Amino acid sequence: MSIFEQRESEIRAYCRVWPVVFDKATNARQTDENGKQYIDFFAGAGVLNFGHNNPRMKKAMIDYLESDGVTHSLDMHTTAKRDFMERFVKTILEPRNMPHKMQFMGPTGTNAVEAALKLARRATKRQEIAAFTHGFHGMTLGSLACTANSYFRGAAGIPLNHVSHHKFGCLQSLEQLAAHYADSSSGITPPAAFLVETIQAEGGVNVASKEWLLALAKLAEDVCALLIVDDIQVGCGRTGSYFSFDNMDLDPDIICLAKGVGGMGIPMALNLVKPAIDNYWSPGEHTGTFRGQSLSFVAGSEALSYFEDNELMTGVAKKAEVMAKALASLEKKFSAIAVRGKGMILGLDVGSGEQAKAIVDSCFAAGLLIASCGTGGRVIKLIPPLTIPDEDLQEGLDILVSHTTKVMEAI
Numbered sequence: 001m002s003i004f005e006q007r008e009s010e011i012r013a014y015c016r017v018w019p020v021v022f023d024k025a026t027n028a029r030q031t032d033e034n035g036k037q038y039i040d041f042f043a044g045a046g047v048l049n050f051g052h053n054n055p056r057m058k059k060a061m062i063d064y065l066e067s068d069g070v071t072h073s074l075d076m077h078t079t080a081k082r083d084f085m086e087r088f089v090k091t092i093l094e095p096r097n098m099p100h101k102m103q104f105m106g107p108t109g110t111n112a113v114e115a116a117l118k119l120a121r122r123a124t125k126r127q128e129i130a131a132f133t134h135g136f137h138g139m140t141l142g143s144l145a146c147t148a149n150s151y152f153r154g155a156a157g158i159p160l161n162h163v164s165h166h167k168f169g170c171l172q173s174l175e176q177l178a179a180h181y182a183d184s185s186s187g188i189t190p191p192a193a194f195l196v197e198t199i200q201a202e203g204g205v206n207v208a209s210k211e212w213l214l215a216l217a218k219l220a221e222d223v224c225a226l227l228i229v230d231d232i233q234v235g236c237g238r239t240g241s242y243f244s245f246d247n248m249d250l251d252p253d254i255i256c257l258a259k260g261v262g263g264m265g266i267p268m269a270l271n272l273v274k275p276a277i278d279n280y281w282s283p284g285e286h287t288g289t290f291r292g293q294s295l296s297f298v299a300g301s302e303a304l305s306y307f308e309d310n311e312l313m314t315g316v317a318k319k320a321e322v323m324a325k326a327l328a329s330l331e332k333k334f335s336a337i338a339v340r341g342k343g344m345i346l347g348l349d350v351g352s353g354e355q356a357k358a359i360v361d362s363c364f365a366a367g368l369l370i371a372s373c374g375t376g377g378r379v380i381k382l383i384p385p386l387t388i389p390d391e392d393l394q395e396g397l398d399i400l401v402s403h404t405t406k407v408m409e410a411i
Contacts, residue, residue: 110138
């Protein structure tokens with residue numbers, strides 16, 4: 001029995017899907033301790049947009065460490081933070097005419113969501129948050145209350161209150177909700193905020209339409225609620241532009257970012273907050289020990305350099321087309337399969353969790369790392385690094401198509 005089985009908590013999950021000990025990783029490949037290589041179509045659940053051990057980020061961090069740069073600073077001013085903030089403003093915010101301020105909190109996505117919820121409630125003096133079916137926002141209690149999955153919610157141990165869930169992507173549901181808010185006798189009052197993912201990654205790669213998102217934004221404006229966009233898994237270039245909602249005319253009050261924003265897997269989360277909303281904070285009112293991890297700023301700043309020209313996003317568009325074409329062949333061949341997604345996040349709905357698990361296991365044995373999501377784990381999610389070499393992408397897709405075909409034909 002290994003040390004992992006002897007001493008690591010029963011909570012461990014991904015290691016059960018891929019039961020090997022990984023040792024090395026470069027860009028879109030991981031190598032186990034026995035030397036077997038795996039093409040990585042999981043990329044740290046969307047953290048590794050720029051690949052494992054990105055050489056540009058690795059060099060920047062090594063140089064920073066060798067210069068005795070400050071590695072921990074709470075929310076004190078540092079050169080590393082300044083460099084990141086200036087680059088983010090110049091590269092991301094100013095081209096979009098976004099006045100948003102940056103709030104750094106604890107290093108994970110759920111920390112970003114928790115801070116957004118707290119601020120929305122403070123700014124509106126309301127308690128309820130409106131979230132959506134199949135949404136996933138994190139595992140701490142406030143974020144978990146907004147998460148729809150009953151398996152995750154069941155671990156809370158207490159009631160998860162002050163959140164209502166509504167049908168994701170449904171215009172009729174929004175219209176009914178608007179009518180309830182307008183009816184003073186409905187017993188339903190407007191929320192502090194609407195919390196939404198434009199693409200529900202963990203929920204099954206469900207993509208909201210532009211029409212629905214704009215209607216949601218209009219409803220939020222009409223009832224004086226905030227619009228919070230959780231772009232944690234699908235932001236930072238994943239869909240072919242920095243934000244998943246670029247070119248949709250959306251103007252969120254708060255945008256939650258994490259995962260890819262830290263560059264090469266170095267933890268960082270931040271919220272982009274409109275100044276009028278940010279003014280509701282008082283100094284030190286929401287803190288976190290690791291809200292100023294300098295290595296995250298160093299790697300994250302280098303990640304932003306990928307958005308100073310169009311090279312990466314042009315490559316993403318081409319790779320997305322290759323991915324979509326490969327999955328379309330499966331959708332055409334098997335009536336039980338449905339494909340959805342945008343850019344380089346695609347979901348392959350194979351009809352049941354049993355089929356998805358069989359495909360995941362078969363692909364793993366062949367050297368491809370994929371994972372399932374959605375209700376019952378029925379959707380295989382593809383989120384390879386945006387920097388994946390073309391030959392690795394094609395090899396991984398060939399494995400996926402071959403082993404999916406084998407499993408589906410055996411049904």
